[in-house]
Amino acid sequence: MQNAKLTLMLTLGAVTLSACTLAPKYVRPAPPVASQWPIDTPTTADVHLKWRDLFLDKRLQATIDLAIAQNRDLRVAALNIDHAQAQYRIQRSALLPDINASIVGARTKTTDTYSANLGLAAYEVDLFGRVRSLKDAALETFFAERENRNAVQISLIAAVAQQWLTLAADQDALRLAKQTQAGQLDTLNIAEGRARIGVLSDLDLNQITVQAETARADVARLETVIDQDKAALTLLVGAPLTPGLLPDGLASGLVTDTVPVGLPSDVLLARPDVLTAEHDLKSANANIGAARAAFFPRITLTGSTGSSSSDLDGLFKSGTNTWSFSPAITVPIFAGGANRAGLDSAKINRDIAVAQYEKAIQSAFSDVSNALAVRSRIDERLSAQTAATNAASRSLTLSQARYDNGSDSYLVLLDAQRTLYSAQQTLISLQALRATNLVALYRALGDDTSLN
Incomplete structure (x- = not known):
């Protein structure tokens, strides 16, 4: 029994010594x-972004909530966290000894032997x-997966918001195209009547027909775009969308007007993708320690204590105690350069991780700068x-009056109509850009405190 206690004490002492790397x-x-x-922009200390404070429309918020619950990419990211955590627990368990119990019975021609060991x-x-x-490397990998999940969720929230707002803008564009088509059809009906009585030339009639058919084609194109917008939004959300979740055009109050921006030193190091790269760097740094340890002796302990008897009934009686203790040391002498190559590989992986970390910071800086440039x-x-x-619009009104009075040709009126339609389309595009720029800035800043 004293020997068994000694074995246990030596084992616990070895575990205590295993505290450095x-x-x-x-x-x-x-x-x-x-x-x-x-870009010259006001900065705020201690910025705490929350997506619900930025995307104000209740339909948009409900759509984002549904995406967070249903999106498959986010599910995979969450499962990767569980997998990394399990791998860490496996690696951590190697710090403690595996203790097993066994009961063995052996019968030969001449003897029977029974033993019970721990x-x-x-x-x-x-x-x-x-x-x-x-x-330590496995722990940093777990932390990296956790931050990667946050990065995936931020990207998902931003993608859903941008697609939802794009759909809203395309709905406005379709509404404009239908209004234009209706006006062109009215003009065409009047023109056909005037052509029948000979007061409108065939050239003007054909030009009006071209305008009407162009407007009809534009409506069909935008209807297709909206169907594609809805399909893309459904894919992002990961579930069917009810009509109550869809927008009905761009309007004020869908998103907030401003987003607080912190200093680069605060913003960049808090982005989940940058934190992921840093944890990967720490993991690579820890692997250098494992590679260095390969140059030193490895000590292993094998031991057991128990009871052995030729009679099963006497297995646990006095005098049947047994024990064994077999320490072993393995000293690396020649490995064909494998240990040196392993250390070089670990250092190179660390240098790669440094470059990837720096690239992540540069990409984050570029993302924020681009979004600020648009916002400014x-x-x-x-x-x-x-x-x-x-x-x-005023030019079209004047051109219409001059055409009706016979002062200008239809070509002048046609040019005024095209100019107004193009200006209205551009205005819708800029309104959409202002809304989606806020989404881009949210994605670029990346530190959503509501995810922690």
């Missing part, structure tokens, strides 16, 4: 970007931190386009 100290690389945004088999004493480094001038563009559309 040979992994290099982790130092976060400096962000390879400027300390200020390239023991551990080939437990590695992690003096140089190989197992602990692998455990979108109001001016909208104001100018609104003024241009109003001017085009």
Whole structure:
């Protein structure tokens, strides 16, 4: 029994000694970007974004909620977290010995032997931190998957919002096209009557017919676009959409007017994709410790304690105790350069992870800068386009009056109609751009505190 206690004490002592690693100290690389945004924009400290505070329409919020519950990509990302957590638990369990119990009976021609044992088999004493480094690497991989899931959810929320707003803008464009078509059909009916009595030339009639048919084709095109918008939105959501969830055109109040923006040092390092890259870097850094430990001896312990008897009835009687303790040490002498290659590979993987981390920061900086560039001038563009559309409308009114009085040809009126229609389409596009720019800024900033 004393020997069994000694074996247990040696094992626990070995576990206690397994507390260090040979992994290099982790130092976060400096962000390879400027300390200020390239676009002059007000910044706010301690920004806390929440998607519900940005996307205000209840139908849009309900659509996003449905997507979060049903989207398959998000489900996969969540399952990847569970998988990484299970892998971490497996790796962490290697820090503790496997203790097993066994009862064995053996019969030969001359003797019978029965034994009951409790023991551990080939437990590695992690003096140089190989197992602990692998455990740390698995833990960082788990953290990376968790942040990746947040990145997937933010991308999903942004994609649903953008597709929903695009559908709303296309509905406005279709409404405009139908109004234009109705006006062109009225003009064509009047023109056909005038042509029959000889007061309208065939050239003017054909030009009016072209306009009417072009408007009809435009309506059909936009109806197709809207059907495609709905199909794309359904795919993103992952479930059928009821009419009550769909928009009925762009309107004020669908999204908020402004988004608070923090400093680059605060924004970039909090984005989930950047955090994912950093956890991957930490995992690669920990793997260097495991590769370094391969150059040092590996100590394993095998031991057992129990009872052995030739009689099953006497298996647990006094005097039948047995024990064994077999420590082993393996010293690497020659491995054909495998250990050196393993360490070089681990260091290269760490350098790759550093480059990927820096690239993630640069991409994040670019995303935010692009969104800010659009936001800084979108109001001016909208104001100018609104003024241009109003001017085009007045021009059409004047051209119609001059045509009715016979002062201008139909070509002048036709040009005025085309100019107004084009200006109205551009205005709808800019209104959509203003709304979707907020979505782009939400995606670029990336730190949604409601996901934590």
